[in-house]
Amino acid sequence: MTDKIIMADRIKCSCGSDNVAIFPCVGASNVGQISNKVAIELANKDVGTMMCTVGIGGHVPGLVKSAEGCDHIIVIDGCPLSCAKKTLEHACINVDKHIILTELDIKKDHDLNVTPDQVKDALKKVMDVL
Amino acid sequence: MKIEILGTGCAKCNKTKEIVEKAVSETGIDAEVVKVEDFDRILAYGVMITPAVVVDGDVKIAGRVPGVDDVKKWITQ
Numbered sequence: 001m002t003d004k005i006i007m008a009d010r011i012k013c014s015c016g017s018d019n020v021a022i023f024p025c026v027g028a029s030n031v032g033q034i035s036n037k038v039a040i041e042l043a044n045k046d047v048g049t050m051m052c053t054v055g056i057g058g059h060v061p062g063l064v065k066s067a068e069g070c071d072h073i074i075v076i077d078g079c080p081l082s083c084a085k086k087t088l089e090h091a092c093i094n095v096d097k098h099i100i101l102t103e104l105d106i107k108k109d110h111d112l113n114v115t116p117d118q119v120k121d122a123l124k125k126v127m128d129v130l
Numbered sequence: 131m132k133i134e135i136l137g138t139g140c141a142k143c144n145k146t147k148e149i150v151e152k153a154v155s156e157t158g159i160d161a162e163v164v165k166v167e168d169f170d171r172i173l174a175y176g177v178m179i180t181p182a183v184v185v186d187g188d189v190k191i192a193g194r195v196p197g198v199d200d201v202k203k204w205i206t207q
Contacts, residue, residue: 011172012179014193015140019179051178061189062176069179069193 012049018071020048023056023084030118031078031101031108037119038101038126039076047130048074057087064091072096076126079108099126131161131205136172136192137180139165146181146195153201161205 012019022042024035043050049070055063067073067088074097075085085098102108104125106118133150137143147165154161166172166184175184179193183201190196190204 011138011169011177012193013138013140013142014179014181015142019193021178049178052176055176060176062182062192063178065182065189065192066176066178069182069191 014069019069020072020074021051021067021070022048022074022076023051023053023067023088024076025053025078025084027078027081027083028110028112029078029108030111030114031106033078033112033114034101034106034118034122035076035078035084037114038123041119041123042074042126048072053084053087056091056093059091064093067091067093074130075099076101078102097130099129101126104129131159132186133161133163133205134166134184135163136166136175136177136182136184138167140180142195143181146183149196149198150183150201153198153205156198157202157206159205 022039024039025032026036039050051067052063056067073095075095076099077084079102080100085095088095101122106122135147150163175189177192182192183190183196185204
């Protein structure tokens with residue numbers, strides 16, 4: 001029951017406010033994993049709705065149409081490879097705000113086990129530039 | 131033909147249903163129009179924002195109210 005309520009919260013009704021989508025890269029590095037955690041925190045703060053970047057790459061119609069129906073698109077990439085932004089561009093979805101975590105003074109490595117403090121620090125930096 | 135309106139019964143969802151029914155009526159297409167409010171079924175289509183319109187299993191739009199002409203195009207293709 002609780003799971004269903006949480007999932008229901010994740011489906012955004014477009015009545016009333018702008019639709020903002022958040023796409024993290026979720027790459028196989030510390031910054032990729034931090035992008036995911038930061039996106040979750042932003043969704044929890046009602047900054048926007050977190051959406052599936054890999055679903056856009058897979059051209060899943062429901063996910064692509066959901067992205068097309070948004071008023072603003074925020075992309076959080078871990079590093080300058082900008083995989084998430086490129087994925088959206090391949091699907092002809094315009095990115096309004098592109099954030100690269102390494103440009104916020106977060107060093108990239110391949111430790112996937114990120115700590116709450118790393119996420120907290122990244123979230124603060126991301127919130128400052130949004 | 132089956133046309134599903136995905137949404138929670140909000141104003142835009144109701145407006146979308148009205149528009150779909152108008153398009154069906156004006157084209158004379160034999161179609162079943164169904165409202166879907168079950169979150170599991172909405173998520174099964176990958177839809178993250180509502181309202182959404184699904185025609186014979188194909189998601190045509192999400193997060194916006196379509197125009198009558200848009201719906202006519204989808205159902206007469």
